[in-house]
Amino acid sequence: MFKFSRRGFLAAGTVAAAGGFIPNVYPVRAATPLKLGLVLPYSSVYATLGEEITRGLEVALAEEGDAVAGRSVELIRQDTEVNPKTAIQGANRLVKQEGVDFLVGPVSSAVAAAIRNVAHNGRTHLIVANAGHDGLSRDLCSPFIYRTSFSNWQVSAPMGDWMYKQGIRRVMLAASNYAGGTLMLKHFSERFKAAGGEIAGEVLPDLKEIQYAPFLEQIRSSGAEAVFCFFAGNAAVEFVKQYSQFGLQGQIPLYGCGFLTTSDVRPAQGEASEGVRTTLHYAETLENQQNVAFRQAFEDRYGSTPSLYAVQGYDSGRAIVEALKVTDGNTDDKNALSRALDGVVLDSPRGRMSFSPNHDPVQDVYVLEVKNGQNVVIDTAAKGLATPTDGCSL
Numbered sequence: 001m002f003k004f005s006r007r008g009f010l011a012a013g014t015v016a017a018a019g020g021f022i023p024n025v026y027p028v029r030a031a032t033p034l035k036l037g038l039v040l041p042y043s044s045v046y047a048t049l050g051e052e053i054t055r056g057l058e059v060a061l062a063e064e065g066d067a068v069a070g071r072s073v074e075l076i077r078q079d080t081e082v083n084p085k086t087a088i089q090g091a092n093r094l095v096k097q098e099g100v101d102f103l104v105g106p107v108s109s110a111v112a113a114a115i116r117n118v119a120h121n122g123r124t125h126l127i128v129a130n131a132g133h134d135g136l137s138r139d140l141c142s143p144f145i146y147r148t149s150f151s152n153w154q155v156s157a158p159m160g161d162w163m164y165k166q167g168i169r170r171v172m173l174a175a176s177n178y179a180g181g182t183l184m185l186k187h188f189s190e191r192f193k194a195a196g197g198e199i200a201g202e203v204l205p206d207l208k209e210i211q212y213a214p215f216l217e218q219i220r221s222s223g224a225e226a227v228f229c230f231f232a233g234n235a236a237v238e239f240v241k242q243y244s245q246f247g248l249q250g251q252i253p254l255y256g257c258g259f260l261t262t263s264d265v266r267p268a269q270g271e272a273s274e275g276v277r278t279t280l281h282y283a284e285t286l287e288n289q290q291n292v293a294f295r296q297a298f299e300d301r302y303g304s305t306p307s308l309y310a311v312q313g314y315d316s317g318r319a320i321v322e323a324l325k326v327t328d329g330n331t332d333d334k335n336a337l338s339r340a341l342d343g344v345v346l347d348s349p350r351g352r353m354s355f356s357p358n359h360d361p362v363q364d365v366y367v368l369e370v371k372n373g374q375n376v377v378i379d380t381a382a383k384g385l386a387t388p389t390d391g392c393s394l
């Protein structure tokens with residue numbers, strides 16, 4: 001009934017032969033599927049992000065023959081939309097009724113903050129596959145929460161320094177109005193102002209806004225030399241397109257967190273994304289062996305090219321796989337599982353990645369520019385960047 005990977009089956013046999021007895025723990029556990037509860041948006045403004053994370057995760061599991069340390073895998077999808085209340089109910093259902101071994105997700109920072117206690121109090125490991133909410137690796141950190149994506153600080157603060165170094169002194173800010181957006185702007189501003197820069201003002205359209213004209217008008221009249229912004233998913237498509245239609249492209253250079261021009265949104269943005277510069281922990285054009293292999297495996301399976309979000313889903317799967325190899329598939333001993341995750345080092349498509357003491361990825365952050373439809377690495381903003389542990393002691 002359940003799938004056994006060849007590796008898991010052999011491992012059980014080896015232990016039995018070496019020890020001279022047949023352990024009853026491993027085979028029983030092996031028969032219990034590994035349940036992964038996906039707390040992701042499958043509808044609303046971030047729907048494609050949730051789907052890409054799921055696909056990336058599936059590629060990682062397929063590489064293992066769809067079995068982890070001898071346990072077949074069951075994926076249970078829970079649509080969070082971008083709604084913290086919906087997400088809390090869904091995450092509770094996954095933990096309390098489904099008894100999942102891991103939660104994987106979410107995308108939105110507001111949702112991440114909302115479900116933090118479901119994971120923490122429920123002693124269920126949450127692998128954060130996108131949401132950058134800084135609290136999760138600071139005052140809200142938990143022995144059970146690990147992040148394979150980024151903290152908001154990692155993808156926004158470095159741009160504060162970098163833009164200042166380019167000679168830019170006065171910047172207008174723009175972001176979707178919720179925790180994800182406002183945190184990105186806060187971290188950018190702190191660093192940009194510390195370097196000596198000045199903030200001209202900020203606009204905060206609703207997360208589900210589709211008509212940016214009034215905000216673009218404020219940007220035009222701000223007198224700023226450049227814009228730094230955070231938009232992702234459909235919001236990124238619309239903001240970048242309308243920025244260009246409004247005649248601002250090339251007039252007031254557009255900078256942002258890399259989600260602004262990821263490969264899932266660029267086709268719909270077309271020419272409007274040309275010249276946009278961003279900071280991000282991944283570039284499709286990285287030539288390392290893991291990136292080339294992952295992109296091929298993803299394309300073979302889905303017939304499309306993977307985005308950053310697929311990479312994060314893939315690495316979430318890889319982190320789970322590597323940790324379970326160490327615990328021999330045991331997910332009941334939560335402290336042992338955390339210790340195993342602590343030791344995970346991935347050769348990710350993004351480059352080398354490990355976990356910092358506050359469970360965030362330690363990773364390089366690149367500066368990207370869209371040139372002829374490609375996101376090209378033009379600089380490295382930070383190497384081996386770890387999120388500060390302020391407020392977190394684990």
Ligand code: PHB
Pocket residue numbers: 046049107108109110130131132133152179180181231232233259
């Ligand atoms: C966030 O809310 O933290 C967030 C959402 C979408 C992104 C990146 C960050 O693409």
